[in-house]
Amino acid sequence: MIEKLKEHISEIFVGKEDVVENVLICLISGGHVLLEDVPGVGKTTLVRTLAALVDCDFGRIQFTPDTMPGDVIGTSIYNMKTGEFSYRQGSVMHQILLADEINRTSPKTQASLLEAMAEGQVTVDGNVYALPQPFIVIATQNPVEYMGTYPLPEAQVDRFMMRLSIGYPDAEAECRMARNFLDGKMDKPVEPVFRAEDILKLREDVKNVRVKDSLLQYVREIIELTRESSDFVTGASPRAFLSLISAARGKALISGRDYVKPDDVKAVAGNVLHHRLTLSSEARIRGEKTDRILSALILKARIPMES
Incomplete structure (x- = not known):
């Protein structure tokens, strides 16, 4: 679909x-x-x-x-x-x-x-x-x-x-x-290919995408790194934490899976967190960019390794 x-x-x-x-x-x-x-x-x-x-x-x-x-x-x-x-x-x-x-x-x-x-x-x-x-x-x-x-x-x-x-x-x-x-x-007029009910069904499917505890810790560490960084005035909020999980579940479903991988989190993290972070005055003076700092922080987070 x-x-x-x-x-x-x-x-x-x-x-x-x-x-x-x-x-x-x-x-x-x-x-x-x-x-x-x-x-x-x-x-x-x-x-x-x-x-x-x-x-x-x-x-x-x-x-x-x-x-x-x-x-x-x-x-x-x-x-x-x-x-x-x-x-x-x-x-x-x-x-x-x-x-x-x-x-x-x-x-x-x-x-x-x-x-x-x-x-x-x-x-x-x-x-x-x-x-x-x-x-x-x-x-x-x-x-x-x-x-x-x-x-x-x-x-x-x-x-x-x-x-x-x-x-x-x-x-x-x-x-x-x-x-x-x-x-x-x-x-040309656009003909519908789905109904609103199909979107509601997909939303229910997203809720059934599995997220392991180890992956929750991975997402939580990314959020915590934004809060600890001196380059941001404030870090990501708890709502940002939940939004990142939800977006990662949506990414997993679009990719044809019923479970979330770290790659799903990394794929959506930039778009989910960018607008929620404000650069500090010192970072702006140095000419820093939010995307670059955020990418570096995501790389610092420990990726869960499981068999």
């Missing part, structure tokens, strides 16, 4: 198989994704194509400074005929939500997504409304332009399972994309 889904996405979103795989890992692991990249590299195309292929309800909200929390989670509207308040759904009431340029809106509006991302529900005027399942938030932000932006606070960044960067395609992929555009392939 996963291979078929990857193949169909790659027909439209060309040349970034690793990004597609990581988004699918988050989808089947119940995590959310932060896409941080320059405009025009296909972020919206990727999300819209994914939603169409799995036949999930897709919603998009373009964040601006005047976007209100009620636009996201919904609001209560007074009905003059009945004399009662009724709930009008917000943009969050979709199975796959594209939160475009999330750093363009105020912290109050950004925070309105916290309950939805953590608990799969929203509370409006004391009433709790469950979100449709499967539910995933894929947020985007531009890492270059900071004029008129509100950087996401650490508490909200920590809610995303992965931070991904798409980057520019290579020459061959970009020419293939242009040929698909000229041939009209990118305008």
Whole structure:
């Protein structure tokens, strides 16, 4: 199922198989994704194509400074005929939500997504409304332009399972994309190949992927190394620990296994931990990079050796 889904996405979103795989890992692991990249590299195309292929309800909200929390989670509207308040759904009431340029809106509006991302529900005027399942938030932000932006606070960044960067395609992929555009392939309607129920089934399969105690200790050591490093202001949180385990289980399932290997952890650790770590002032002065420090720390962790 996963291979078929990857193949169909790659027909439209060309040349970034690793990004597609990581988004699918988050989808089947119940995590959310932060896409941080320059405009025009296909972020919206990727999300819209994914939603169409799995036949999930897709919603998009373009964040601006005047976007209100009620636009996201919904609001209560007074009905003059009945004399009662009724709930009008917000943009969050979709199975796959594209939160475009999330750093363009105020912290109050950004925070309105916290309950939805953590608990799969929203509370409006004391009433709790469950979100449709499967539910995933894929947020985007531009890492270059900071004029008129509100950087996401650490508490909200920590809610995303992965931070991904798409980057520019290579020459061959970009020419293939242009040929698909000229041939009209990118305008053809995308037919669903799976249903939302299939994604829920895959999420249950991920929960059945086995993780040995020795591997838990391996993941725990990676987390502890980030906390002990003087190059980071704060280390990875317990939520990061759980997210890394969940992402590794998703990676194992995509690889066709029902157990997690250390290679699964190493494959997803960078994308899971990068956005949760802040360089210290001394590290920034030395010109250090988060990815390089994190890679070195992962190599320090003792890999469990079992027969």
